[in-house]
Amino acid sequence: MPIQLFDSLERKLKPLAPAHPDGVFRFYNCGPTVYAPAHIGNFRTFVVNDVLRRLLELEFGADRVKHVRNLTDVDDRTIGQTQKEKRPLAEITQKWTDKFHADCDALNCLRPHVEPTATGHIREQVDMIEVLMEKGNAYRAPDGSVYFKIASFPAYGALSRIKERELKVTNSAFDADHKDDIGDFALWKAYKPEEDGDVQWPGPRTAAAGRPGWHIECSAMIKKHLGETIDLHTGGVDLLFPHHENEIAQSQCCNGTTFARHWYHSEHLLVDGTTMSKSKGNYYTLGDLVEKGYSPMAVRYALLSGHPRKQLNFTLDSMHAAGSALATLRAFRTTLHASGVTHDVFAPVFAALQDDLNTPAALGALFSIINRKSVEASAASFDRVLLAFGLKLDAPAPRANVPADILALAEKRWVAKQAKDFATADALRQELAAAGWSMLDRKTDYKLEPLKKV
């Protein structure tokens, strides 16, 4: 069964298939801006896209998928950070790129095949801008910036239905810029010494030195690494407008061909029922959750527990639920034997994933199957399911070091237990619990763990 996925442009489910004769599926996912740690909302998008990537590889073959995800390493926010920290742009973006990679690895996200950066593709962006200027789709503003003229692209707004919108009239940015029309957007931003520090490059012909506008980087990097027409372009819903709308305009005017055959947008994560923000105190990075004792795999599971095209309400309770569900899967895995079963009992799981990436339905199907009285599943078939979800069931990472006094108590209790002095042993268990530790007895030894969160 082919993978069906909702297309944000045509607003219906469409099968995914490579269009290029080489049979390679061309997949572009808008990546992060590297100026701060990514939050779990960002990671919802990347985890969802990672499952998509895995499904595509299962469908077309691992060598028949080319996955590109960019790193935005020059824009208002990254430059703002250099000004705030008084450090070079490259130093800041490298730091947060490394952090992003570490988080992705912890969440078991496959690395994209190409991870291009905006600063690494200035030439390509300038080239495109020059073509757009030559074709009359872009113009130089008085300050030397270059803007895209949306009036030159009649199809503008198809993705976001912008023409049907009544734009808010209050737009302070309009006066500050030098564009002809309020809808026009920057392809190239002229250098501003007071804001930009030492961040600048030579601009397109006739334009001033400066830096690329945000949108053009994706158009240029896609053209370079995937070609003029790609099979799938994805990102968070917030990118629908203006980012993706603008990418379509730039790329199609420049190249004269269809830009992306399929658009997919995953919805936002809510935390405690509302949008995440630092001021509301409901803003989490992966590191924040790990500090609270949750494993990255539990985070991944929680992020997949809602339909990707629906807002997902993330709570600490859902983290706990995810951890417990993973433990159930881990226990089930140990009952499986390598060999044997030919038919795939997990077919319904894949069917749900292939039906618009319905991860919650797929997880439901998975548990329904493993809850059956007699499951004829092989370890291999189960592992294939885990591979698709990107779930690793390794035992939880070693806990924090056990303090010496706790260890001493535990040792004392173990001795008492061996001597069958159960009264003493129970009293010591109480003491350990009061100190926040749980002692798990085994046949020949014991294990200490911090008490479970309620």
Add this chain to the structure above:
RNA sequence: GGCGCGGUAGCCAAGUGGUAAGGCCGAGGUCUGCAAAACCUCUAUGCGCCGGUUCAAUUCCGGCCCGCGCCUCCA
């Protein structure tokens, strides 16, 4: 104001024109000195409210209420 999404058990969350997957929590049980783990059983006559269509609606249509998102550089 415009565009869009959603309201299903204590929490999270699928789904369907014929009467509700799954996870967590909770309860009971089996098993272990205890604890933990594991395993078994149970847990929505109900799907925001009011109408309508229909033999039949949570599922379709209309109205209303509530929540959330976007509306120029936020995944």
